[in-house]
Amino acid sequence: MIISTSAEHTEKIAGALAQRLETGDVVRLHGDLGVGKTVFARGLVRGLESEDLVSSPTYSIMNVYHGRVDIYHFDLYRLEDENEVYEAGLYENIGKNGVSIIEWPDLVSTYPEGRVIDVYLSKNLGVSADCREIVVKGADGFEDTCD
Ligand SMILES: Nc1ncnc2c1ncn2[C@@H]1O[C@H](COP(=O)(O)OP(=O)(O)OP(=O)(O)O)[C@@H](O)[C@H]1O
Numbered sequence: 001m002i003i004s005t006s007a008e009h010t011e012k013i014a015g016a017l018a019q020r021l022e023t024g025d026v027v028r029l030h031g032d033l034g035v036g037k038t039v040f041a042r043g044l045v046r047g048l049e050s051e052d053l054v055s056s057p058t059y060s061i062m063n064v065y066h067g068r069v070d071i072y073h074f075d076l077y078r079l080e081d082e083n084e085v086y087e088a089g090l091y092e093n094i095g096k097n098g099v100s101i102i103e104w105p106d107l108v109s110t111y112p113e114g115r116v117i118d119v120y121l122s123k124n125l126g127v128s129a130d131c132r133e134i135v136v137k138g139a140d141g142f143e144d145t146c147d
């Protein structure tokens with residue numbers, strides 16, 4: 001587990017993870033509303049050498065950014081079931097053509113071959129309002145490289 005003490009710190013941690021990402025990788029971002037998934041996504045995008053504006057793709061469902069690889073950023077919060085994932089054409093992009101970053105990924109049941117990294121964010125308000133606990137699974141010991 002990694003402790004983040006600020007939004008900037010979370011971006012930095014994500015930026016370090018980004019160094020390990022390649023086309024075809026999927027990063028699933030888990031955690032409650034407002035915990036910092038989009039902040040983490042922004043850090044990934046900056047780490048992938050893109051200065052594109054990163055915001056929750058609330059209405060578009062998917063944003064595309066261009067860095068050292070293409071980046072597909074999904075926010076599936078407003079989708080009701082997996083049919084909508086199909087109807088929106090998202091399966092044509094998830095895990096293909098670039099790095100995929102997915103907020104609220106639970107409706108997605110199948111992924112192409114390739115790596116799926118899970119990032120779990122949670123608040124620890126007992127420490128401070130800006131404290132976040134971050135657990136990263138599937139990235140080959142990445143957590144151990146963070147301080
Ligand atoms: N350590 C931290 N890491 C990340 N964000 C933090 C941290 N401390 C405070 N924040 C603040 O928490 C908020 C996180 O918002 P963000 O939009 O990233 O959440 P989210 O998980 O994407 O929410 P949603 O589920 O609505 O998409 C921002 O206002 C950010 O500044």
Ligand SMILES: [Mg+2]
Pocket residue numbers: 037038056075103
């Ligand atoms: Mg968000």
